[in-house]
Amino acid sequence: xxxxxxxxxxxxxxxxxxxxxxxxxxxxxxxxxxxxxxxxxxxxxxxxxxxxxxxxxxxxxxxxxxxxxxxxxxxxxxxxxxxxxxxxxxxxxxxxxxxxxxxxxxxxxxxxxxxxxxxxxxxxxxxxxxxxxxxxxxxxxxxxxxxxxxxxxxxxxxxxxxxxxxxxxxxxxxxxxxxxxxxxxxxxxxxxxxxxxxxxxxxxxxxxxxxxxxxxxxxxxxxxxxxxxxxxxxxxxxxxxxxxxxxxxxxxxxxxxxxxxxxxxxxxxxxxxxxxxxxxxxxxxxxxxxxxxxxxxxxxxxxxxxxxxxxxxxxxxxxxxxxxxxxxxxxxxxxxxxxx
Amino acid sequence: xxxxxxxxxxxxxxxxxxxxxxxxxxxxxxxxxxxxxxxxxxxxxxxxxxxxxxxxxxxxxxxxxxxxxxxxxxxxxxxxxxxxxxxxxxxxxxxxxxxxxxxxxxxxxxxxxxxxxxxxxxxxxxxxxxxxxxxxxxxxxxxxxxxxxxxxxxxxxxxxxxxxxxxxxxxxxxxxxxxxxxxxxxxxxxxxxxxxxxxxxxxxxxxxxxxxxxxxxxxxxxxxxxxxxxxxxxxxxxxxxxxxxxxxxxxxxxxxxxxxxxxxxxxxxxxxxxxxxxxxxxxxxxxxxxxxxxxxxxxxxxxxxxxxxxxxxxxxxxxxxxxxxxxxxxxxxxxxxxxxxx
Numbered sequence: 001x002x003x004x005x006x007x008x009x010x011x012x013x014x015x016x017x018x019x020x021x022x023x024x025x026x027x028x029x030x031x032x033x034x035x036x037x038x039x040x041x042x043x044x045x046x047x048x049x050x051x052x053x054x055x056x057x058x059x060x061x062x063x064x065x066x067x068x069x070x071x072x073x074x075x076x077x078x079x080x081x082x083x084x085x086x087x088x089x090x091x092x093x094x095x096x097x098x099x100x101x102x103x104x105x106x107x108x109x110x111x112x113x114x115x116x117x118x119x120x121x122x123x124x125x126x127x128x129x130x131x132x133x134x135x136x137x138x139x140x141x142x143x144x145x146x147x148x149x150x151x152x153x154x155x156x157x158x159x160x161x162x163x164x165x166x167x168x169x170x171x172x173x174x175x176x177x178x179x180x181x182x183x184x185x186x187x188x189x190x191x192x193x194x195x196x197x198x199x200x201x202x203x204x205x206x207x208x209x210x211x212x213x214x215x216x217x218x219x220x221x222x223x224x225x226x227x228x229x230x231x232x233x234x235x236x237x238x239x240x241x242x243x244x245x246x247x248x249x250x251x252x253x254x255x256x257x258x259x260x261x262x263x264x265x266x267x268x269x270x271x272x273x274x275x276x277x278x279x280x281x282x283x284x285x286x287x288x289x290x291x292x293x294x295x296x297x298x299x300x301x302x303x304x305x306x307x308x309x310x311x312x313x314x315x316x317x318x319x320x321x322x323x324x325x326x327x328x329x330x331x332x333x334x335x336x337x338x339x340x
Numbered sequence: 341x342x343x344x345x346x347x348x349x350x351x352x353x354x355x356x357x358x359x360x361x362x363x364x365x366x367x368x369x370x371x372x373x374x375x376x377x378x379x380x381x382x383x384x385x386x387x388x389x390x391x392x393x394x395x396x397x398x399x400x401x402x403x404x405x406x407x408x409x410x411x412x413x414x415x416x417x418x419x420x421x422x423x424x425x426x427x428x429x430x431x432x433x434x435x436x437x438x439x440x441x442x443x444x445x446x447x448x449x450x451x452x453x454x455x456x457x458x459x460x461x462x463x464x465x466x467x468x469x470x471x472x473x474x475x476x477x478x479x480x481x482x483x484x485x486x487x488x489x490x491x492x493x494x495x496x497x498x499x500x501x502x503x504x505x506x507x508x509x510x511x512x513x514x515x516x517x518x519x520x521x522x523x524x525x526x527x528x529x530x531x532x533x534x535x536x537x538x539x540x541x542x543x544x545x546x547x548x549x550x551x552x553x554x555x556x557x558x559x560x561x562x563x564x565x566x567x568x569x570x571x572x573x574x575x576x577x578x579x580x581x582x583x584x585x586x587x588x589x590x591x592x593x594x595x596x597x598x599x600x601x602x603x604x605x606x607x608x609x610x611x612x613x614x615x616x617x618x619x620x621x622x623x624x625x626x627x628x629x630x631x632x633x634x635x636x637x638x639x640x641x642x643x644x645x646x647x648x649x650x651x652x653x654x655x656x657x658x659x660x661x662x663x664x665x666x667x668x669x670x671x672x673x674x675x676x677x678x679x680x681x682x
Contacts, residue, residue: 192409
């Protein structure tokens with residue numbers, strides 16, 4: 001697999017794009033919610049789960065995917081969808097709950113769907129894993145060379161759906177790649193207090209699925225491992241489990257006091273910021289200068305400002321649209337019956 | 341030899357224990373057919389080591405702490421009379437833990453250190469253990485330095501070393517060689533088995549599996565019957581001839597050479613083109629000018645050689661002391677170490 005300058009600069013730019021997006025969304029989110037935190041106030045009411053710190057995983061995996069490869073994500077989905085290639089304006093508008101958003105403002109930040117990119121996510125922990133297996137089954141039955149990818153956290157690896165999904169994916173040798181983003185905490189519960197195995201990569205062996213652990217802060221490592229897994233799936237050789245050990249730089253949700261974190265650990269992890277790590281590697285190779293990095297940052301900031309302006313200027317969906325795009329419209333009485 | 345003072349002021353034989361919770365999960369499970377080694381099995385291995393040490397007179401074990409608590413888990417289901425203590429290090433969950441733990445154990449005066457891991461684990465332990473011999477137990481099928489040995493037996497051998505059974509040290513402990521990576525006069529890294537100059541720039545997933553990217557190979561010894569990069573020379577008749585009078589080997593790789601079918605990873609047997617095999621003498625330094633490249637140490641990409649830079653690879657006799665488990669057991673048998681009065 002070629003680790004070319006073009007590829008790695010692309011990964012760098014993608015990580016900067018995700019980070020810049022997330023940090024700007026954090027600023028927007030707190031508008032109107034301070035000094036006394038009011039979750040219902042501001043332009044983006046409700047909960048907010050941001051992806052800062054884990055960018056290497058989304059960027060490294062999605063760099064191998066095509067728009068028609070299905071991806072399921074989690075309650076922390078922004079990074080995955082950005083890396084999949086979403087239109088930032090429509091994504092930002094959805095986060096704002098506007099009519100121009102991906103789901104016409106009815107999904108919000110945790111329920112982003114993009115049919116063109118075959119992307120879905122949701123707040124049910126582990127809920128996306130069986131969906132990816134279903135998509136992979138469809139791909140296999142149709143004889144296509146697409147790959148279904150599911151991102152989920154290490155907490156989700158303790159629920160039944162994870163094990164049922166791995167079992168069927170292995171049994172049917174499906175073109176699926178399972179990405180465990182092990183950021184060490186399921187909300188506030190450390191993995192050591194919830195999980196009997198040290199590494200979820202060990203769980204692949206129980207189902208006969210090749211499983212590897214990678215440094216989720218190193219985008220080059222993620223890119224290399226994911227590339228092998230995706231190609232393996234496209235060749236019809238079955239599923240792979242990748243455990244990317246990473247860390248979220250913000251709380252589980254915005255406003256999380258993070259009392260559960262041992263003192264100093266976040267600062268330690270920030271020493272291994274995935275963007276800074278790649279920047280150093282690129283600079284050592286003479287592939288990136290400070291000026292290049294500055295230009296990329298400015299370009300991404302401008303893109304996101306454009307998306308934000310689009311979202312702010314867009315209208316809210318009218319009340320009478322509350323029930324549209326919510327239920328599937330039956331196309332024929334027969335179909336209606338079968339749904340009934 | 342330094343002894344660990346016990347509570348009552350007497351000297352107690354102590355053994356170090358370093359188990360790497362991260363070994364056995366790298367990309368070789370995906371690109372080759374590497375064995376899966378889970379941490380519950382590692383805890384099992386540790387239980388067997390502890391039982392053997394306890395049965396043959398070791399009173400204290402100094403263990404490396406880790407976030408998973410491998411040794412703690414092993415102790416949960418094991419009844420042993422010996423005392424297990426953890427070295428006081430700040431756990432980072434990186435290779436640095438093993439290096440630092442080995443140094444602290446050596447300072448504390450353990451008689452030997454049992455390692456549970458692969459070539460990479462032993463490489464970093466060797467950087468900290470000084471003259472304390474290692475008893476390496478392999479956790480996988482891709483290792484050369486540690487043996488695939490039943491851990492009960494490794495524990496018995498470690499006990500014989502720790503209890504200073506008379507002929508064991510002479511007959512079963514040898515000093516290994518190492519390869520030293522130097523920039524100018526500065527030692528930057530070491531390897532215990534091999535160094536490969538790999539045509540890539542980044543550490544990434546660490547493993548190396550593309551033979552076309554291998555430009556040169558350095559070996560601490562003319563290995564036979566091994567797997568990994570060392571296998572390239574191990575199955576080559578010319579290498580055996582050159583190795584007859586040499587300490588180590590320096591092998592130039594690239595198009596136009598003899599093709600040897602080498603198992604460079606478990607189940608991954610590929611043709612590798614070998615151009616020239618050179619003897620490598622002790623203290624001889626070979627410059628690596630192929631840049632950009634990355635040096636893979638004992639099978640793991642580790643030291644980038646950016647464009648316009650160079651490093652040297654030197655064969656040294658200053659590797660770690662290593663216990664040959666079978667030889668130690670044989671020597672201990674002769675000394676009656678395993679005999680107890682009914």
